[in-house]
Amino acid sequence: MKKKQDHFETAVIHQGYDSKNMLGSLTPPIFQTSTYTFENAEQGERRFAGEEEGYIYSRLGNPTVRVLEDRMAALENGEKGLAFGSGMAAVSAVLIALTKANDHIVCSSGLYGCTFGLLTMMEEKYNIITNYTDMKTKAELRAAIKPETVVIYVETPINPTMRLIDLQMVAEVAREYHIPVVVDNTFSTPYLQRPLDLGCDVVIHSATKYIGGHGDVIAGLAVGKESFIDLVARTTQKDIGGVLSPFDAWLLIRGLKTLPVRLDRHCDNAEKIVEKLKDHQKVAYVYYPDDEKNPDISITEKQMKRGGGVISFEIKGDKKVAQQVLNHLTFLKIAVSLGDAESLIEHPATMTHAVIPAETRQGMGITDQLIRLSVGLEAWQDIWSDLDQALNKI
Numbered sequence: 432m433k434k435k436q437d438h439f440e441t442a443v444i445h446q447g448y449d450s451k452n453m454l455g456s457l458t459p460p461i462f463q464t465s466t467y468t469f470e471n472a473e474q475g476e477r478r479f480a481g482e483e484e485g486y487i488y489s490r491l492g493n494p495t496v497r498v499l500e501d502r503m504a505a506l507e508n509g510e511k512g513l514a515f516g517s518g519m520a521a522v523s524a525v526l527i528a529l530t531k532a533n534d535h536i537v538c539s540s541g542l543y544g545c546t547f548g549l550l551t552m553m554e555e556k557y558n559i560i561t562n563y564t565d566m567k568t569k570a571e572l573r574a575a576i577k578p579e580t581v582v583i584y585v586e587t588p589i590n591p592t593m594r595l596i597d598l599q600m601v602a603e604v605a606r607e608y609h610i611p612v613v614v615d616n617t618f619s620t621p622y623l624q625r626p627l628d629l630g631c632d633v634v635i636h637s638a639t640k641y642i643g644g645h646g647d648v649i650a651g652l653a654v655g656k657e658s659f660i661d662l663v664a665r666t667t668q669k670d671i672g673g674v675l676s677p678f679d680a681w682l683l684i685r686g687l688k689t690l691p692v693r694l695d696r697h698c699d700n701a702e703k704i705v706e707k708l709k710d711h712q713k714v715a716y717v718y719y720p721d722d723e724k725n726p727d728i729s730i731t732e733k734q735m736k737r738g739g740g741v742i743s744f745e746i747k748g749d750k751k752v753a754q755q756v757l758n759h760l761t762f763l764k765i766a767v768s769l770g771d772a773e774s775l776i777e778h779p780a781t782m783t784h785a786v787i788p789a790e791t792r793q794g795m796g797i798t799d800q801l802i803r804l805s806v807g808l809e810a811w812q813d814i815w816s817d818l819d820q821a822l823n824k825i
């Protein structure tokens with residue numbers, strides 16, 4: 432890897448690409464090719480044997496995608512990155528690479544709905560059992576670990592309840608047992624939180640969210656030790672095939688350049704909206720990582736730069752009333768996903784988290800009156816006035 436840029440704001444723009452190698456092209460070219468020609472048969476043999484660097488076929492690597500992978504590896508402070516066609520392609524490739532039939536996984540209680548779906552499928556198909564725990568203390572985590580445990584899987588902040596898990600604490604316990612810790616860092620991005628610096632082993636992203644940042648691409652990323660990322664590249668990614676297209680990689684390279692600028696604004700706006708929501712008489716509770724009422728605020732202060740752009744809040748009322756709030760909005764968009772320029776609002780119990788059985792869901796704190804808001808880049812006053820008028824109508 433080339434010299435690492437010292438500052439995050441510079442690295443998001445320059446890391447992993449040198450225009451000198453690309454005819455002076457300021458932005459990385461899109462290598463829209465499926466395959467690469469060999470000069471002779473022996474070169475083909477050497478490439479396949481791994482004796483010579485170079486491209487073979489775009490499912491095994493592509494120069495545009497490589498720029499993104501190198502840049503993300505540097506931003507997460509990891510050795511190597513790997514890009515995927517979706518966040519779920521990254522999650523599944525990493526988890527399948529780390530497990531075999533009858534293994535055991537320890538997971539944070541509360542996670543992305545489709546990841547929950549994948550873990551359930553792995554249990555049904557391969558008897559890989561997952562136990563969910565709050566990971567509040569070392570003792571609680573140690574109690575969840577079994578001889579067959581091969582992965583600890585963590586999301587923090589936990590979507591949509593914004594509880595947090597102390598990543599350094601988890602990494603310390605995992606090291607005692609030599610179990611890798613995988614962190615889904617989608618909500619924070621490396622700008623706000625760097626799990627590898629805290630001792631965790633693999634970071635996963637749905638790059639669909641803040642990394643892309645413009646609501647126009649589905650993509651995933653994984654970053655970790657070179658030996659592990661190489662293993663994923665030549666096994667679960669190569670043979671299951673969830674690769675990223677060169678054009679989508681190019682969109683992500685473009686999105687990444689403004690990540691720090693965008694996230695600062697997302698956080699500024701979110702902080703304003705949190706204060707307003709807390710004062711609103713129709714709102715029962717506001718969930719935000721960097722709010723003094725969050726029981727885990729000390730963990731936020733320890734491991735996150737700022738609280739991020741996603742807020743959840745409970746309204747006074749039931750499911751019908753929560754749906755009415757959404758229906759009364761005039762310009763805020765009702766949509767799942769997050770991290771876009773547009774503010775996006777959704778109802779977790781019937782949308783993103785509907786796949787989780789009702790009882791488990793309620794145990795995770797996802798009530799029928801909970802609403803999730805991904806605060807966009809619009810003027811916060813406009814976001815608030817739309818929310819305020821919708822809340823006042825219920």
Ligand SMILES: *Cc1c(COP(=O)(O)O)cnc(C)c1O
Nearest residue numbers: 517518519543615617637639650
């Ligand atoms: C969206 C999301 C995913 C899945 O990513 P896709 O790009 O939609 O496949 C995984 N984890 C988290 C936390 C997410 O928000």
